[in-house]
Amino acid sequence: MEIKERIKPFIFIEYENNYTLILTEGLYRYNIFKKRLRWGYKGNGFALRKLSEAFIEEKFPHLKGLIKYDEECDLYCAYSNDRETFLDFAYSFRDMCEDDEYIRELFKKIKLK
Numbered sequence: 594m595e596i597k598e599r600i601k602p603f604i605f606i607e608y609e610n611n612y613t614l615i616l617t618e619g620l621y622r623y624n625i626f627k628k629r630l631r632w633g634y635k636g637n638g639f640a641l642r643k644l645s646e647a648f649i650e651e652k653f654p655h656l657k658g659l660i661k662y663d664e665e666c667d668l669y670c671a672y673s674n675d676r677e678t679f680l681d682f683a684y685s686f687r688d689m690c691e692d693d694e695y696i697r698e699l700f701k702k703i704k705l706k
Contacts, residue, residue: 596680600687605680612679613672614686616641638664644696645671647703648689649682656682 596605606613616638642664649656660682663670673679689695 600683603683603687605683607676610674610676611672612674612676613670614679614683615671616669617667638666638669641669642671643703644690644699645669645686647699648686651699651702652685652689653682 600614603614603616606615642662645660645662649660656678659675659678660671660673663672671682673682689699
């Protein structure tokens with residue numbers, strides 16, 4: 594399966610040994626975020642970064658500091674210069690976002706500022 598299809602609706606970009614994973618704010622996993630609006634989880638770039646950081650802390654602690662972020666309210670953006678490691682993370686993060694039970698548990702462990 595192609596990278597594009599494997600991580601959809603996220604987008605993977607490769608450019609001169611830099612690898613980026615992006616997702617624009619929208620309806621992806623809206624049913625999960627909608628239930629948490631009162632706590633500040635809007636499904637935006639900031640909320641996805643918090644989920645991403647918690648996911649890395651729990652499942653990929655060796656990646657802490659290797660993945661950087663440049664998110665905005667309407668855009669989740671994570672990047673790295675290690676293609677294979679980053680793709681492993683991207684696949685796993687996307688799969689985690691599809692796992693309702695796991696994502697709910699992860700929400701309990703993080704706080705938005």
